[in-house]
Amino acid sequence: MTVRTLVKQLAAAADGPVRVSGWVETVRDQKKVQFVILRDETGAVQLVHPRTDVDEPGSDALATQISALSHGSFLTVTGELKHDERVKLGGLEVKIGEIEVTAAALDLPIAEDSSIDKRLDWRFLDLRRPEQNLVFRVQTTFLHALRSWWVENDFIEIHTPKLMASPSESRAELFEVEYFETKAYLAQSPQFFKQMAQPAGFGKVFEVAPAFRADPSFTSRHATEFISVDAEMSWVTSHEDVMRMHEQLLVAGLTAVKEKHGAEIEAAFGTTVTVPELPFPRIPLSEAHSILASRGYTVPRADGDLDPEGERRLSEYVKEQYGHEFVFVTDYTSNIRPFYHMRHEGDPSLTNSYDLIFNGTEISTGAQREHRIDVLVAQAKEKGMEPAELDFYLDFFRYGVPPHGGFGMGLSRVIMLLLHQPSIREVTYLFRGPNRLLP
C-alpha cells in the first residue's frame, strides 16, 4: 500500500500512484466525467473520474460511489497523480482508482453564509474553512515566536494555578467553584502568582494560559474564558522597561507571522502583515485626551478612561502621524488602575502603567508594580480591598522582593486585530460567553 501524501506535497511528487486522505469539499457530477475536490489540512486537490457508464447507467460502480459522496465525508483515495497545467487548482489532478470512505457525513447543517451564532453551534465544521485553519496556524506561529524570544532571553515559563482561595482582581465577575468542603474561585488573571515569581527570585517569567471572568457583556472583544499572555520581570526601574520588552516581543511574533504566512494572509484576508518599527509611539493618557479633543472628540467616560471610540480615534491619529499600528498609552490615572500599580513618585494621581492599543483596540495592560509593603497595603485599603483576604499576596512583599513589572495581553484580541476580523469569536477555538458553553 502506498503511503499517504499530503496535498501540499503533490506539487513536488512525480506522476504516478498516490494515496491522499481528506474530506469532500465539493462533487461535480457531470455526464461524462466526475470531479471531487478533496481537502486536507494542507490544501485542496481535484480528483477526477471519467465515467464508463455513459451508455449504460449504473454499470460503473465507482461512478455510483462518487455520486453518493456527501459533502464533508472523510475519504482515502488511491489513484494516479498527473501534473496538468490546464487544471486550475494547483496544476495537477488525481485520477481516482479506489475510494475508501472513512466516515460518511450527514447533510451539513451550516453554509458559508450562516450566522456567526449558527457557525459557533457547529464550530468543528466552521473550522474546516481554509481561512479558519489559517487563523490557528498564524496563532501557533505567533505564540511560538513569543515563547522562543522569551526562552532566548532567559525567561522561565510558569504555570500558575487557576483555582484560588480568593479573588485575584475584584469581587465582581468572579466564577465560584465547589471545592470539597469549601469554595474556590477561578483566576481572573495570573497577576498575583506571576508576581510571586519575583520574591521567589525567578527574575523573568512568562505564562500563556486561560483566565476566567464572569463578564456578562456581549461585545466583540469579551469572553468568559480567554487566553492571557503574561510576562513579569524583576529589577525594572519603571513601566518603560516593561514596554521595551513588550515591543521587542511583538516584533519577534509579527516577524515570524509575516515570514511564514504573510502571502497566505494577504490572499485569504486581503490584509498585509506589518512588522512594527521600534520603538512604538508612547503617548501619556492626558496627552491622548488633548489629541482627541483637538480632533473634535471628547471621551464620554466620567472616570477619564478611554472608551472604544476614543481608542479607535487615537489609533487613527497615530497611523496618520507615525504610520504605526501600535501605540502605548501611558501614565494612567490611579482611579482607573488596580491597587497594585505603582504610582508616580511625587504625584500619586498617576501610575507607572500603560495600555497597548493595536489597530484601534486595547490588547494589553502593563505596569510597574508597587513592591513596598506599606504603600501597597495603603493602596489596597484605598481601593476598598480587604487586606485580611489579601494576606497571602501581601506576604510576597514582606520577606524581600525586587522592584518588578509586567503585562497581560489577550491573545484572541491580538489575532483578531492582526487579521482584521470583526470579533474574537472568529479567532477563538471554542468561544465561551454568558450564554455559550457548547459545544
Added chain:
Amino acid sequence: MTVRTLVKQLAAAADGPVRVSGWVETVRDQKKVQFVILRDETGAVQLVHPRTDVDEPGSDALATQISALSHGSFLTVTGELKHDERVKLGGLEVKIGEIEVTAAALDLPIAEDSSIDKRLDWRFLDLRRPEQNLVFRVQTTFLHALRSWWVENDFIEIHTPKLMASPSESRAELFEVEYFETKAYLAQSPQFFKQMAQPAGFGKVFEVAPAFRADPSFTSRHATEFISVDAEMSWVTSHEDVMRMHEQLLVAGLTAVKEKHGAEIEAAFGTTVTVPELPFPRIPLSEAHSILASRGYTVPRADGDLDPEGERRLSEYVKEQYGHEFVFVTDYTSNIRPFYHMRHEGDPSLTNSYDLIFNGTEISTGAQREHRIDVLVAQAKEKGMEPAELDFYLDFFRYGVPPHGGFGMGLSRVIMLLLHQPSIREVTYLFRGPNRLLP
C-alpha cells in the same frame, strides 16, 4: 550609574566597578571583615567589606548597615569586582561600595529542613533554593523543545475551553462552577475538544494547559489541578503511530534538557539525564502480567490494571532487560479504558491503547480513538454513559471524521521522575490538593 550585571556574567566581566542585584543568602559578620552572599536568578556571588571600625565600633556606617541585613532582603550593590582564585565561590568577589536595600525581609519562616507542608505554605521562599529554580528552568527547556518539535512537524496549537457544559471523562471527580443561570464543569482533560480538531480538519494538534480533577487522594502523584500535555493526530492506523510520535517527542525534550542542564542536574540532584534510545520497548499488558508473575509479583487489582508497585517492578525489569527508562505497556483491556478508545478488530476485549511508564511510574495514556459513530455510541452505552449528555461530542463523528489518536501526559510527573524527586509537590509551581488552595 552602572548597568546591572547578572551574577553569571561576572566571570567574564573585567575587574572594576559593577552593580549587582539580588537577595541576601547569608551574612558572615566577622571582626575584621564582613561577607555577604548575594544570590540572583543566575547564581551567587560573594560581597566583601573590610571593616574600618575595628578600633572604633559604630564608626563604619556601611559595616553597621551590613550587620543589620536580614536574610532574604533584596539589595542593589555597587562595588568593585575583583577576580581572585582564592575565593571559593566562582573565583571572584565584589568589594562593597554602596548598598541600597530594595525591600528588607522579616525573619524567614522556613528553613532547608522544614516539612514539605510548611515549605508549600511559604512556596515563594522555598522556590528561592537553587535546585527549585533549576526545576523550572528544566521544565521551560523541556516544554520549549516539545513545542518546537510539534511546530517543526506542522502541529497546530489549540486552546480548548476549560469550562464545559458536561463532564469530559466521568461524573466522578468533577468540579462544578456557578455559571450565570446555569452550571458548568471544569475540564478533566481536553479529550473531547482535542478530538474535535479532527473533524475540523486540523490534522495534528497539541495543547499544554491545566486540567482539573476533584480527586480526594493524597498520593505523591495526584493533584486537583495539573498541567496536561496533549497531542492528537489524524489518519493514524493504530496506537503504534501515536507511540512513534510520542517517543520522538520525548527524545527531543530530553535531548534539549541534557544539553542545556545536564551538568547542573548532575550537580544539584546527583542524577544523570539519559536521552532514551528509539524505539522505546513495547510490552502488551497481558505480557506485563506474565513478566511480573514470573518475578514473583501478582498484581492485586481485580480489574487487571497495573498498580503502582506493578509499574515499578515492570520498570525494573525493563531497565535490566533493555537498559531503558521508558516502556509502553500496550493493548489494555476494554474494561479499564474509557468508551472512546478503539478496540481491537476481532477482539473487543482489548483496546488500541497504551500507558507510558517512566522510571517506575505512569506518566501518560494514549490510544487510537473510536471514530465510527455507531460503535462509539454502543461503547458509551456499555460504559453507562448517557448518550444524550454526550450529544455535542457524538456530533463530531456524524459529519465526517478521520481515524485519529493521541495522548495526554502529566507534565509534573515527567519532571518529578526525570529529576528523581519524591513528589509532584516539589516540581509544581503552586500545588493544589484537596486541602491546599493557598497561597
